[in-house]
Each structure stands twice: as structure tokens, then as C-alpha cells.
Amino acid sequence: MLNWKKITILVVVLGVFIAAFIFLSNNKDKLGNDSTSSPDPSETASADVVDLFDFKWQDITKMILKRKDGEIILTKEEKEVLTLEEDGNGGTKKVTTKKNLWVTPDFNVDSNIADNIATSADVLESKRLIDENPQDSTIYGLDGSVVTTFISSDGKEYAIEIGKQTPTNDGYYCRIKGSTQVYTISSYSGKTLSYGKFDIMDKNLYGTEAISADDITALKFSRSGEVVFDSRKGESQSEWLITEPLEREAEYTEFAKFLDWIYKFRVSEFVEENAQDLKTYGLDNPRYVFEYTLADKPYTLKLGSLKDDKYYGMLNDDNTVFTVNSSDLKFVDLPLIDLISTFIYIPTIYDVEKLVIEMDGRTDVLLINDSIGSDAEPDFRLNGIKMETSDQESLFRKYYQGAIGLTGDRLDLNAEPKGDWFARFTYTRKKADPDKVITVELIPTEDGYGYYLMKNGKYSGMIMGKRKLDDPEMGIRQAYKNLIEGLEKK
Known part of the structure; x- marks a missing residue:
């Protein structure tokens, strides 16, 4: 009989604990908290996932990128573009086509990157609702310094403000214009919707894709301040003549590595505009200098210091510093003898x-x-x-x-x-x-x-x-x- 009394007491005590736990769980937001206060940025307030925009990226004709360093206005316009197509005889021909491209009068835009901004907004959805109505939105980095606005062809306007990264670095805080709600979005979306000038500048510095090695007619290459060779194109694409420091026909297999890189090269990252201290980048006394004529236009490309497997570069002394991948430039230290035909005379x-x-x-x-x-x-x-x-x-x-x-x-x-x-x-x-x-x-x-x-x-x-x-x-x-x-x- 005594054992049954002990069991009954234990059951009653356990029931009291369970009831207390349920009560506290249901009332945790009401106990000791001000219902109007903002949660710490590291808190997870809700698991709500919603679509943040209801437009199609193809309908966007204008974007305004407000950033800490200024504002960029992009408009989509139909442009005639030169492209290369196969001519059916093993070569290529230049063809004019019309394309809708993002443009700004201030610089050449990489239209594909600009499209990525619009498509990211089109499919944008929240990860979590963090705060319905924060008293201090700056704790999320939402201070109005990064706002991306989309304007559709029918005149409708959509805007999103991007804040700082979450403490776990797996997302960004954001807020839709006209709303007080703070959401988190994916890191990719946050970065894309925060793109600035250097992100959307065209990394093809020639302004056209309709070029090939055939368009290069002269090339002078210097290394560490000394001319390695000067050269000019012969009667055919595979015939190049070294004119300095000796007169020889070029060994085309190795020489073509210079030509291929020149017309194909793309900026890896833009670093600084209007750079004043070129010594910082090794461009006051560049390691490599390419002087060439491409599509009847003269170019001078300088490569300076090597950092993190990338060379600092500058084209035509416009003081815009960028980087290029060093892995694409393994040919630049070839000795001259590897670039010339070493046959003294070789008639058939x-x-x-x-x-x-x-x-x-x-x-x-x-x-x-x-x-x-x-x-x-x-x-x-x-x-x-x-x-x-x-x-x-x-x-x-x-x-x-x-x-x-x-x-x-x-x-x-x-x-x-x-x-x-x-x-x-x-x-x-x-x-x-x-x-x-x-x-x-x-x-x-x-x-x-x-x-x-x-x-x-x-x-x-x-x-x-x-x-x-x-x-x-x-x-x-x-x-x-x-x-x-x-x-x-x-």
C-alpha cells in the first residue's frame, strides 16, 4: 500500500511540471519582454518564406543602383552589336545583330551581369522574417545607403534595401520599400542586389566580342623594361615577322600564345579608378608591357606586381587599375629563341x-x-x-x-x-x-x-x-x- 502512495505522488508531481512547461512555452513572448522591442540581429523570429517581388525580369527597363559612393542609372536599349559567326569555309565573318542591352553614359556595362540583378529580384524570396517593425533598423545595416530600384515597362516601381550580412554570414538583411518588415535573403541574392560599379563594368575592355587574333597586325613586347621583341603580321595569319632585336620569322606555335591571350583577355576584378600611386601596383615600372594594334586601334597594356596569383594591370594609361589571372600568362617568360624560327634557311x-x-x-x-x-x-x-x-x-x-x-x-x-x-x-x-x-x-x-x-x-x-x-x-x-x-x- 505504501508503494502505491509513492507512485501516486510522483505522477501528480510530474503532471504539475508538464503543465508548468506548457504554460511557460505559450507565454514566453509575454513574460519579461516589451512587445515593441526589436530582437537582436542574431535571433530567428520567424520561419516565414515569401516571394518579395511579383514582376518578371524581362519587363524591367530601368534600374537605379543607389550605393554609398553614388548612384548609377541603367536603362535597357536596343543596340546593334557586331558578332562573329562561322563563314562555312573554316573561318569567321562579322555579322550585325540587334540586342537589348543595359547601358549608362558613364561606362561600358556588362549586360549579362546587369541582367543577373534583375533576375535575382524576379525570383527573390525571403529566408526568414526577422522583425515586423524594428525601432532601430540600423542594427541590420538598413541605413538607406544601398537601395536597388527596378522600373518596369508599364512604369511600376519596385525597390529593395540591402543591409549587412547576418552574424552567420549565410545571408543578408533586407527590406522592401514601403514596408517595415525586415527579412533575411540568401548570400547570393544579397551580393547580387548590392552590386556596384566595379561589379557591373564590362570586363571586356575592347567593347566588342567581334575580334580575333586575325585582327592583330603588330605587337611589341617588353619584359622588365627591356624590349624582348617587336613584330608585325605577314601576308597570312600564321606568318609573323620578328623585326627587333633580330629579323626572323616567328615560330608561330609559341608566338600565337601572345596573340590568343591579347584578344581574349578579360579583367578579373577592377581595383581602383583614377589611381595616383601606381607604385602600389607595380605599374610605375611594369613587369610586362604589350604594345599592339588590334582592329586598327593602338593599345598599350601594362602588367605590374603579382598578388594572390593575379597581376595588376592598366590599359592605355587611363589609370584604371584591374587584375588579370596569372594562370593565363605562363608564356610571358618564354626566351626569345623559343619565339623565332631557328632554321637558318629552309626551302622546299x-x-x-x-x-x-x-x-x-x-x-x-x-x-x-x-x-x-x-x-x-x-x-x-x-x-x-x-x-x-x-x-x-x-x-x-x-x-x-x-x-x-x-x-x-x-x-x-x-x-x-x-x-x-x-x-x-x-x-x-x-x-x-x-x-x-x-x-x-x-x-x-x-x-x-x-x-x-x-x-x-x-x-x-x-x-x-x-x-x-x-x-x-x-x-x-x-x-x-x-x-x-x-x-x-x-
Whole structure:
């Protein structure tokens, strides 16, 4: 009987605790709180999720971005835009199309980014209702300094004020114009609706997408204050001529990396307008300078200090500082020899009728009669001996390739070659281009490393190591040995 009394008492006590808990839970907002006070910004007052706007972004024709540093007015206008399209022949052509674009008279706008502002508002919904009627809205950063206004084609106006980030950095406080309610919205929406000038400025500094490497006709590149090369475009896109500090045809595979980056480059971030202290960015004495002509317009692009994998840059000395990604600029430290054709002279066998090789104490005369597309058999002769078999013809071609395969592996632009030549190659072309006869000479270097490469008596600026003459695959000595052995076979 005593145990039953104890159990009954425990049940009664438990019931009292449960009743007290329910009472306190239902009346917690009424006990000890002023019903008109604002909750701390870190509190969660409600889980209400609502659509904050009821317009479609396509209907917005004007946006007013009020920011701490001023006001930006954007209007949507129909513009004629040049674009590139495939021409059906493997190339491109420029076509004019009409597009609705966001514009302002003050700077070029990235219309896609501006569209993002409107679309973010179109789909904007709250995360939580924080405060119905705050006494002090500044605790949420809502002081009227960041307001984005949307005006639709029918004249309706919508506006939202963006405050500061929430304490957990996963959202922003906001308030719709004409309402006292404070909501939180996603971080993405808050950032997008707070975009300022640097966010919406067009990162394509050329003002058009209708450009390609074909539109570049001249390029001068300097590194650390010294000219690496000056160049100009030849008759075709893949033909570029280095004109300084030596005259050589460009090695297009590597050289094209400069051209591709120039027309494709985009700003990563804008940093400062009207910059006065260029030294801060390393732009008073830039690390790299590109001077080029693109679509008949001259440009000077300077790159300064490297910070966080980005170079500071400035175009045409307008003192607007921006950054570009360094990962796209791995080619800027290529040595000059990698950017030029290192062949001293490389005519095709079809363009040459005679080659005289003077080397190693002998003179070989190669007579050549071969044409592309001709049904006639080629006529190759070495010192009067005709190549009778296909194997002999192949060995003859290899010997010719050994002659035209002479390449420099070093540059010495200050050298003044003196002395007699070690080897001489005299080409007689079928047609002058511009010369009928071209002479290549190898003059030994003073240090014994190799040979100065000369063409028509003029030093090329290149040096070839001795070892290249004995290369087992492409060396001229091995090619000669193989040809003689092939002729001795019966």
C-alpha cells in the first residue's frame, strides 16, 4: 500500500511540471519582454518564406543602383552589336545583330551581369522574417545607403534595401520599400542586389566580342623594361615577322600564345579608378608591357606586381587599375629563341634546282628536278650520279633535309663573327624569291661551342652547336654516310 502512495505522488508531481512547461512555452513572448522591442540581429523570429517581388525580369527597363559612393542609372536599349559567326569555309565573318542591352553614359556595362540583378529580384524570396517593425533598423545595416530600384515597362516601381550580412554570414538583411518588415535573403541574392560599379563594368575592355587574333597586325613586347621583341603580321595569319632585336620569322606555335591571350583577355576584378600611386601596383615600372594594334586601334597594356596569383594591370594609361589571372600568362617568360624560327634557311626541295655543299674537305653538287603534282619521275643527281631506285631517292632527300635542317640553339646578338667558314651551302632556286642564289655559311665560334649561322654574308644572331652535325637522326654527316652506302649497294 505504501508503494502505491509513492507512485501516486510522483505522477501528480510530474503532471504539475508538464503543465508548468506548457504554460511557460505559450507565454514566453509575454513574460519579461516589451512587445515593441526589436530582437537582436542574431535571433530567428520567424520561419516565414515569401516571394518579395511579383514582376518578371524581362519587363524591367530601368534600374537605379543607389550605393554609398553614388548612384548609377541603367536603362535597357536596343543596340546593334557586331558578332562573329562561322563563314562555312573554316573561318569567321562579322555579322550585325540587334540586342537589348543595359547601358549608362558613364561606362561600358556588362549586360549579362546587369541582367543577373534583375533576375535575382524576379525570383527573390525571403529566408526568414526577422522583425515586423524594428525601432532601430540600423542594427541590420538598413541605413538607406544601398537601395536597388527596378522600373518596369508599364512604369511600376519596385525597390529593395540591402543591409549587412547576418552574424552567420549565410545571408543578408533586407527590406522592401514601403514596408517595415525586415527579412533575411540568401548570400547570393544579397551580393547580387548590392552590386556596384566595379561589379557591373564590362570586363571586356575592347567593347566588342567581334575580334580575333586575325585582327592583330603588330605587337611589341617588353619584359622588365627591356624590349624582348617587336613584330608585325605577314601576308597570312600564321606568318609573323620578328623585326627587333633580330629579323626572323616567328615560330608561330609559341608566338600565337601572345596573340590568343591579347584578344581574349578579360579583367578579373577592377581595383581602383583614377589611381595616383601606381607604385602600389607595380605599374610605375611594369613587369610586362604589350604594345599592339588590334582592329586598327593602338593599345598599350601594362602588367605590374603579382598578388594572390593575379597581376595588376592598366590599359592605355587611363589609370584604371584591374587584375588579370596569372594562370593565363605562363608564356610571358618564354626566351626569345623559343619565339623565332631557328632554321637558318629552309626551302622546299621543289623550289631548288641545285645545292652545293662544301664541308669536311669535300664538295658535293646536288642537282634537283622535282615538282609537286607532276607525273614525271624526280631526277636527283649527286656529283653527276643519278638516283636510280626509290631507296636512293629517299636517301638523297635525307641528305637534302640534313642541309636545310641547320638550326640555331643559342642567341648572341652582340657577336661579330670573324674568320673563315667551316661549311658552306649554296642554293640555286628555280625562281628568285627575292634572290636566285642563297648562301649559308657556318663560321666557328671562338669558344669552340659551335658555329655562327650566316645567310648571304649576314649574321643571323644564332649559334648552332657542333653536335647537331652528328645527330644520328637528322644530322647531315649521318645522312651523307647513309647516302654513300646506299649508292655502293648493287
